[in-house]
Amino acid sequence: xxxxxxxxxxxxxxxxxxxxxxxxKRVPKGLDIELxxxxxxxxxxxxxxxxxxxxxxxxxxxxxxxxxxxVLIATPEYNSSIPGALKNALDWVSRPLxxxxxxxxxVAVVGVSTGAFGAVWSQAELRKVLGTIGARVxxxxxxxxxxxxxxxxxxxxxxxxxxxxxxxxxxxxxDAVEARTAANEEIAA
Amino acid sequence: xxxxxxxxxxAGTWQLDPTHSTVGFEVPYLPGTFRGRFHxxxxxxxxxxxGAALNGSAKVASVDxxxxxxxxxxxxxxxxxxxxxxxxxxxxxxxxxxGEAVQVRGEVTIKGVTKPVDVEGTVTAPLTDSHGNERVxxxxxxxxxxxxxxxxxxxxxxxxxxxxxxxxxxxxxxYFVKAA
Numbered sequence: 001x002x003x004x005x006x007x008x009x010x011x012x013x014x015x016x017x018x019x020x021x022x023x024x025k026r027v028p029k030g031l032d033i034e035l036x037x038x039x040x041x042x043x044x045x046x047x048x049x050x051x052x053x054x055x056x057x058x059x060x061x062x063x064x065x066x067x068x069x070x071v072l073i074a075t076p077e078y079n080s081s082i083p084g085a086l087k088n089a090l091d092w093v094s095r096p097l098x099x100x101x102x103x104x105x106x107v108a109v110v111g112v113s114t115g116a117f118g119a120v121w122s123q124a125e126l127r128k129v130l131g132t133i134g135a136r137v138x139x140x141x142x143x144x145x146x147x148x149x150x151x152x153x154x155x156x157x158x159x160x161x162x163x164x165x166x167x168x169x170x171x172x173x174x175d176a177v178e179a180r181t182a183a184n185e186e187i188a189a
Numbered sequence: 190x191x192x193x194x195x196x197x198x199x200a201g202t203w204q205l206d207p208t209h210s211t212v213g214f215e216v217p218y219l220p221g222t223f224r225g226r227f228h229x230x231x232x233x234x235x236x237x238x239x240g241a242a243l244n245g246s247a248k249v250a251s252v253d254x255x256x257x258x259x260x261x262x263x264x265x266x267x268x269x270x271x272x273x274x275x276x277x278x279x280x281x282x283x284x285x286x287x288g289e290a291v292q293v294r295g296e297v298t299i300k301g302v303t304k305p306v307d308v309e310g311t312v313t314a315p316l317t318d319s320h321g322n323e324r325v326x327x328x329x330x331x332x333x334x335x336x337x338x339x340x341x342x343x344x345x346x347x348x349x350x351x352x353x354x355x356x357x358x359x360x361x362x363x364y365f366v367k368a369a
Contacts, residue, residue, distance in 0.1 A: 098261035104272040131342070134265035183273045 001177055003027075004068035005035045008075030008086035008122075015112040015147040016074035022155030023072070023166070031174060033072065036064050045091040058092045065093060066101035069177045071135070072170075075111045077122035087129065094133040103134035106176035108169045110142035112151060118143025138176050140169035197286055198236050198315050198325040203365035205232035205245060206324075211362040212247050216335070217354030225254040225263070227277070234325070234365050242282040243293065243327075245361075249275055267342045274301045286312065293329065297359070299338035306331045310361075323367035330360045 005024065007017040017035070024033040041057035049055060054062070065071060075086060094100050109126050111119030120143045130137045142165045144150050150158055157163045213226035232245030249271040252263050264271040281295025293308040310329035317323055335341070335357045343351040 097258045098264075103261075103265065128344075131265070131267040132262060134261060134267075136266045180273070187273075187275060 001031050001070070001174060002068045003031065003033045003070045003072050003173065004064050005033045006039070006071060006073045006086070006089075007035070008039075008073065008083045008126075010040050010085060014076070015114070015144075015151045016076055018151060018153075018155030019110070019112055019144075019157070019166075020072065020074050020155075022157075023170070027170060031170070034064075034068070036061065038064075039085050039089055042085070042089045042092060045088055047095075050092070050095055054092070058089075061089060062093055062101050065105065068105075070106040070108070070173050071102070072108050072110070072173060073126065073130075075109065075119055075122050075126055077111065077113050077115070077117075077119035080121045082122050082125050082129065086126075090129060090133065097134065100133060102130065104180065105135050106138060106173055106180060107135040108138045108140060108173040110144075110166065110169055112144040112147045114147050116145045118145040136176055136180065138169065138172040140165070140172040142166045142169050197241050197284060197291070197312055198234065198365070199323070199367070200236050200238060202368040203234040203236065203325060204368050205230065205234075206364040206366050207231065209364040211360075212245070213360050215358040215360060217356070219352060223254075225252055227251050228253055232279075232363065232365075234327075234363075240282060241284045242280070243284065243295065244280045245278070245363075247277045249277060268340055270300055274299075278303075281308070289313070291327065291329065297331070297333065299333070299335075300340055302338040304333065304337055306333060325365050325367075327363040327365070328361070329363065330358055332356050332358045 005020040007014055007020055009016045020035050024035060027033055038057050038060055042061065043055050076083060093102055107130050109123050111123045113119040123143065127137050142162065144162055150162060152158055157166060207230050210230060211226055212230050213224055215222050215224050227247035229248035229251035230245065235242045249264060249269040252260050254260050254263065263269055278298040279295055281293045283294035285292045289311045291310045291312050295306055295308060296303050297306045308329045308331040310327060313326040315323055315325045334355050336355050343353050346352055
């Protein structure tokens with residue numbers, strides 16, 4: 001099962017990116033988390049540029065999502081909301097709405113912040129946006145606040161409760177992929 | 190009701206005429222009522238001496254709300270989840286008549302959830318069209334709480350309160366043609 005990891009932060013030492021990198025090393029056998037690192041190359045959304053040939057970075061993101069069974073997004077929170085670069089990338093991916101690669105795709109959202117609340121508002125808005133785009137967003141949540149003391153340099157979560165919550169989110173994501181596969185097979189039969 | 194069914198239409202199988210029939214919904218949205226419909230519908234009315242049975246379905250993918258992006262949202266997991274639950278279904282075998290008034294007790298399935306519903310409406314007297322086909326018409330409606338079926342999307346308004354109502358009226362204008 002292939003999961004595309006997307007960090008909403010561009011910062012080199014981002015806690016959210018570290019979390020995804022660490023998760024990629026720890027996931028159960030049979031699960032592969034591939035970190036997508038092209039966010040900075042995605043230009044501002046402009047419908048005039050979204051013709052038959054979208055910008056290369058956008059095409060790469062669309063193809064990466066289409067080729068994954070699920071998507072795992074780790075996001076910080078900027079001014080109580082979704083980081084602009086991440087929202088911009090999702091706006092690109094969402095077009096055209098009826099056929100975009102996130103439609104029906106299982107997606108999980110987690111968040112890490114240096115403040116107290118673990119990017120909960122950013123996560124909530126991200127879930128709303130993903131739902132509107134047509135993704136199959138799982139309910140599980142991981143909100144890690146005070147990142148400096150909760151995320152080690154190598155990206156490991158230092159608190160067992162956070163590890164458990166992250167494990168539950170990953171479990172829900174894989175369950176959603178399996179349920180989608182089973183449902184599609186049943187409908188096709 | 191066995192006796193009443195005999196007056197609904199002559200005994201036999203009556204196939205839905207999908208071209209002239211309409212299955213749609215009405216839901217409070219902002220300051221008005223928002224309406225949509227499903228283009229791909231199927232159905233049959235079976236009338237016998239023992240009673241009548243009405244069965245029908247609508248393809249979620251055929252939802253039409255005159256806006257491509259809104260239709261895409263309605264097909265998504267936020268609303269009807271067309272991938273996992275491609276059809277809406279209705280079935281009933283309790284149909285009572287009182288003159289032109291019809292009362293139906295049936296089951297509706299939305300997003301994979303099946304619930305009993307009471308449906309009311311009217312029936313038009315059978316007639317023969319200019320091509321010699323026997324036709325009968327039914328107008329039916331029922332109101333359901335969409336959240337009972339897992340269709341729970343909403344958005345808060347700036348001043349508070351939800352943008353979208355929960356009570357959805359399903360309206361069906363059904364033309365049936367008697368099978369040969």
